[in-house]
Structures are given as C-alpha cells and as structure tokens.
Amino acid sequence: EAEKSFEDALVQEPINTGAAKELFIKSRDLTLVLIEEGIKDNRLIELEAKLKESEGLLLGIVDAAPKVFLDLALIREGLSPKELVLDQDKMALLDQSGSRVVTVSTEGTGTVVLGGGEKLGGAKGVAVYSSRVFVLSEKGVLELSSSGGVSTALEPDAEWGSPIKVGAFGSNLYLMTDAGEIWRFPSTNKGFAAKQKWLGPGVTIPASPLDWSMDGSIWVLSIGSKIQKYTRGAPNSFSVKGLDVSFSEARAIYTDETLTSLFVLDAKNARVVELEKTGDLKNEYR
Numbered sequence: 001e002a003e004k005s006f007e008d009a010l011v012q013e014p015i016n017t018g019a020a021k022e023l024f025i026k027s028r029d030l031t032l033v034l035i036e037e038g039i040k041d042n043r044l045i046e047l048e049a050k051l052k053e054s055e056g057l058l059l060g061i062v063d064a065a066p067k068v069f070l071d072l073a074l075i076r077e078g079l080s081p082k083e084l085v086l087d088q089d090k091m092a093l094l095d096q097s098g099s100r101v102v103t104v105s106t107e108g109t110g111t112v113v114l115g116g117g118e119k120l121g122g123a124k125g126v127a128v129y130s131s132r133v134f135v136l137s138e139k140g141v142l143e144l145s146s147s148g149g150v151s152t153a154l155e156p157d158a159e160w161g162s163p164i165k166v167g168a169f170g171s172n173l174y175l176m177t178d179a180g181e182i183w184r185f186p187s188t189n190k191g192f193a194a195k196q197k198w199l200g201p202g203v204t205i206p207a208s209p210l211d212w213s214m215d216g217s218i219w220v221l222s223i224g225s226k227i228q229k230y231t232r233g234a235p236n237s238f239s240v241k242g243l244d245v246s247f248s249e250a251r252a253i254y255t256d257e258t259l260t261s262l263f264v265l266d267a268k269n270a271r272v273v274e275l276e277k278t279g280d281l282k283n284e285y286r
Contacts, residue, residue, distance in 0.1 A: 002030035003047055009058055018280065021242055024058040027051065059244060060274075060283040070104060075111055086254070087128045087168070094126040094135070101126055101133060101144060114144040129168030136166035141173060154185060154192060169214040176212055176220075180204035182230075200233040210250075215257045221264070225250035242281030245269060 009023035028051050034044055055061050072079040072093075079102065081093035086106075093102045099120040104111045114133060115123070125136035133144045134153055141154035154173065160183060165176040171187040175195075182199050185192040198218075199205070206222035213219045217231040225247035229236040240247070252265040261282055262275045274283040 002027045002034065003043070005030065006047060006050060006054075010054070013058055018242065020058055021281070024051070024054070025244060060281060062283055062285050064272075064285040070108055070111070072102070075102060076113060083126055085126055085128050087130065087256070090128055090131060092126050092128040092133050094123055096123055099123050099137075101135060103128070103133060103146075112146055114146070114148065115150060119150045124164065125166045127166045127168040127173070129171065132168070134166055134168060134173065136163055136175070141166055141175070157195065160195070164209070165212055167212060167214055169216075174198065174214070174218075176205070176209060178208050180207050180209075182218065198233050199230065203230070203233060203235060205230070211252045213253050213255050213262075215255050215259070219253055219255060219262065221250055221253040225266070227253065227262075227264070239279050240275060240281070241279050243273070247273070 005023045005027035009020045009027060012020040012023060027047075031044065031047055031051060034041075035048065056063075072081070078098070079095050080097060081102070082096045083094040085092050089106045091104055091106065093104075095102065099115060099118070099122065101114045101120075101123075102111065103114060115135065120135050120142060121137045121139040123135050123137045127134045127136075135142045135144060138156070140152055140156040143151050143153045145151070160175060161177040161179050161181055163175040163183075164178050167174040167176070173185040173187075173192055175183040175185075177183075181197070182205065183195045184198040185195055187193075205220045205228065206226065209220050209222045211221045217229055217236065220228045220230065222228065227238060227240065227250075229238040247264065247266050248268040249266070250264050251267045253262065255262045255277070260277060262277055264273045264275065266273055270286060272285040273281070274285070276282050
C-alpha cells in the first residue's frame, strides 16, 4: 500500500499537486509505521530512499542554504534593524535603537544611511514606495530624502490611536493600529489628504497584529500564526492548505502586486513558507 501510494503520487504530480501531496504523505506515514515496527525488508529501505529523494518535488520542500546578502557591520557598527521592508528593487531597514534607516538595492549596491539621532523622534516603523522612504515616529509620519533631509508627511493625530505599522501602496499611506484599525491617507498633489477608515463598518483586524503586506488587498498576520485577507475594507475567506507541519510562531508576511505567492516566515520551524494566494502550499524553504 505504501509503494502504491508513492507510485500514484508520482503519476498525479503533473496533474493534481494536491492529490499528489496527499498520496505522498500517506506513503511516507505508512513507511514510518513499518520502520518503527522494526520491519526489515529491502523494499522498505528502497521506498524510504525514494521518498526522501522525491520530497522536494512532491511536497515542495527546498533545502535552502542561506548566504550573507549584506554585512551590516561593514556599514555602521552596532546596527540592529527591527524591520525590513521591500518595494521593487529597493529595501529599507529600520534601526530603531539608532533612529536611522538603511536603504539598499536588491543587488546589494547603493547603500545609504538616512536619519539618525533626534531627527526621527522614536522611530517605530518604516515603509518604502517608489524610492520614497517613510518612517512612523512620535513626530507623526516622516519622509526621508536621500540627501539626509527629513520632512513631515503626516502630522501626529490623537484620533489615530496607537499606530504600530506604516505602509505605502499605490502612492497612498496606511497606518495600522494595535486596536485593529487601518487608516488610509490618499495621495494628493500637495502631499496626503485627511485620514479615512479603510475597513468597512463593523470590521476590525485582530488586536496587536504582528505584520502586514499589501497587493491591492491587505494581508494581516496576527498572534497565533493566523493570516487574514481584506479586500476593499471587507474580510475575505482565506485558509492555509497542504502544510505538513502547521505554522509555529509565524513572524512576518510578504507579497506585492507583481507576485502570485504569499511568503510567511515561520520562525520556530526555521523555514519560509510560500503559499499560493488561494492558501495552497507551494514551497517550503528550510
């Protein structure tokens, strides 16, 4: 039965990846039971080897040896970023302790240190959009220029509540609060218009969210490794399917409008999980 399930999984892989994964897992589980029972059989040894060889193909498990992309110690001693955001070919890293932002291209070139000292006033979050860099701080939302200048994009407002994340999409700015609100600030010729509630009436995101990402919809990662999707201010049905090992302490989520996948950093399991935007498992990078 274990052999047949494995053979059927290989047949199904180019036709129905979901069925192929189920058959593979069934074969693997049966094989583990036989091994634990102490069965000695050359066919079992061969099947175990085949399962290991085909794990990447049928379960999408990729052994990804990480490489150093950028040694921050070479930029400035003591840099310890708490957040990394990406837009197209530019990333920004927020060093909260030093109230500074480091920008770098995805090619690893053009590294620039922005802000620093009292200019940012207790930076809490960073966003980048079309080469523009924004920082959420006690002074509101600030925009940093490549020449070192700091200007105010949004004045602080008591009605914001307690914003914990700033985001940028389609030239508009967004703030996410720890109470489950999302504020939208439309872009204008003179800066940004007054705040608008992005979520529909009666809709809130989970309190104390961990991370978010935007592709037209807004994806929110909350405590307990839960992922919610919201489109035009309304919740969408979304569930993760096909994970052999469920998320444990997921910490970050990423996608954008050019990607068909959603990426989740699962810290405790030491992996990045790539999901289709339907929720189906695509790959696991371990």
